[in-house]
Amino acid sequence: MSRIAFIGLGAMGAGMAANQAKVGHDVRAFDLSAAALEKAGAAGCRVASSSLEAIKDAEVVITMLPAGAQVREVWLSEVIPNAAPTALLIDCSTIEVATARSLGEAATAADLAAADAPVSGGIMGAEAGTLAFMVGCEEAIFPRVEQALAPMARVVIHAGGAGAGQAAKICNNMLLGISMAGVCEAFALAEKLGLDAQRFFDIASKSSGQCWSLTTYCPWPGPVPSAPSNHAYEGGFLTRLMLKDLKLSQQAAANSGAATPLGAHAAALYALFDGLGYGGKDFSALLQLVRGRLSELN
C-alpha cells in the first residue's frame, strides 16, 4: 500500500485514480472541479483540498492533465518544489515531447525520479484498468514506474529516456491517423468503383493493405462488429483527441526537423472534420467525410 497523489480527475483520470484506490492504495486526489472531487471520493479516494495537500509525503505523484501548459505549471510550481525527496513523479498526460523532456530534466536537477507515461486505451481502458503506458524514464527507475502503473495497466512499455514515452505515443498515433485516413479513402474509392465493401475488407485484410485501422477498427459499418462504426461512431477514440495527437506530432516534427508530409495532411483532414463539428465522434467517422456522407453522422 502506497500513498499516491493523483492530480487531474477528468474523463481519464477519474477511472485511473479509482483503480489505484481499488487495489488498496491511499490515493489523495485533487482536481479544480468539485464534481470531479466528489466522484473520486465516492470511488474510494481521499479528497485533497489542494494539490499541495495531495503531494505532501506522497510516495508516487501522478498527473493526468489536458495539455502541456497545465502539466508544466503543476510540475514546476507545485510538484517538484514540494514532493518528498524519495517520491516518484509520473505524468500520464499526452503533451509535447519537448515539454516532457524539459520537465524530466527539471525533476532530475531537483534529484527527483520522474517519468512521462502517456496512455492509449481511452476512457474504457481507464475504467477497466487496461491502459497501455508508453514510458520515458531512466532505465534504473523503470521497475518502480512499472509497479506504480500496474493497477491501471494492461501493459507498460519502456520506450527510452525522458520524453521517449511521448515520442512513442505521437509516432504511433501519427501512423494511426494516416492509416485510418488511408482505409477511409480506400473504402470510398471502392464504393465509387462499385466494389462491395465486405469483399474489399475480405481481400485487403488478407493482403498488403492489412492494418489495425482496417482489421480491428474498421470504419465501414459491418465487417468488424466491435468497432465504433457499428455504434454510431460513439465512444472510442474521439476525433478531437486524434487531432490533438496529430498536432503534437506536427509540432514535434517542426521542432526536430522531421519531414512528415502525410502526417501533415492527415492533421489537416482531422482539423477539417473537427471544424465541421464532429470532434465528439470516434475518429473512424472520418469515413463519412471522405465518402461525402456527413448525413450518416446526424
Next chain:
Amino acid sequence: MSRIAFIGLGAMGAGMAANQAKVGHDVRAFDLSAAALEKAGAAGCRVASSSLEAIKDAEVVITMLPAGAQVREVWLSEVIPNAAPTALLIDCSTIEVATARSLGEAATAADLAAADAPVSGGIMGAEAGTLAFMVGCEEAIFPRVEQALAPMARVVIHAGGAGAGQAAKICNNMLLGISMAGVCEAFALAEKLGLDAQRFFDIASKSSGQCWSLTTYCPWPGPVPSAPSNHAYEGGFLTRLMLKDLKLSQQAAANSGAATPLGAHAAALYALFDGLGYGGKDFSALLQLVRGRLSELN
C-alpha cells in the same frame, strides 16, 4: 490438359506461362521479343509465331501486358475477333478499371467469357506459382477462372463483376502506398526525436499503428529480417510499380468522383522518389527519402 494461349512474356508473364506448362498444359506463348520467346520455349511452352496463331483454338487465352493501351489493342484487334466461341479470356495485367470494364463488356457482347485478374506477389510469386489473383467476372464463370489460374496461384479471390479485380487491386495498393509512407514518416520522426527504431517497432507493432508495411515489410533495416530493407532494397515491389498503381488509383478516383487526398499525396511522393532515379528500388526505400538519407541507397 488445356490449350492455353499466353500473350506477354515479360518479367511476370515468363514465370506464369512456365508454371502452366509445368503442370502439363499445352501453352502456346507469344511475345514481341525474340529473347522472351526463346526463354518460354526453354521453359516448356510452344512458341507461336504470332498472337493469332497462339489464340487459334485455345481454350483459355491469358494476357499479361504492361498497360491498358496494349491490352485494349490485343483484346479488341486480336483476341476477341479470333478466340474460339467457348474460350475463356483472362487479362492478368494491371490496368485502368474503366478499360478492364469496357473490355469485359466487349467480350460479353461477342458472347465470350472474360475476366480481369490482376495479381500481387511480384516476380518471385510469378516464378514460384504463388501469386494472389483478384478476379472481376460474372459469378457463373468464376469456377472456370479459378481452375485456369490455379497453376500460377496461391489464392484466387472473386472481387465482383467486370473490372472488380482491378478495383480491388488499386484500392488495396493505394492503402499500401499510404501506409508504407506513414510507416516511413513515423520512423523518421522517431529518429529525430531520439527514439530507438527497434523500440518504436516493438511498441507500434503491438499497438494501433500495426500494419503490414510495418510488421511484415518493415522499411527500417533490422526488425524484420526478410524485408527488402535488409537486402539493399533490391527486388520486392519496385517503386515504379507502386507509382503505376497509385497513378491508376488516382485516375480511377478522378473518373469516379472519389476523394482520396492522402492517396494523391502518396502518389506525388512516389513520383518524386521515382523522379530522383530510384524507380528500380523496392518501394519501402522511400524511408531514405523521408529521413533525408538518399546516400544510403547508393
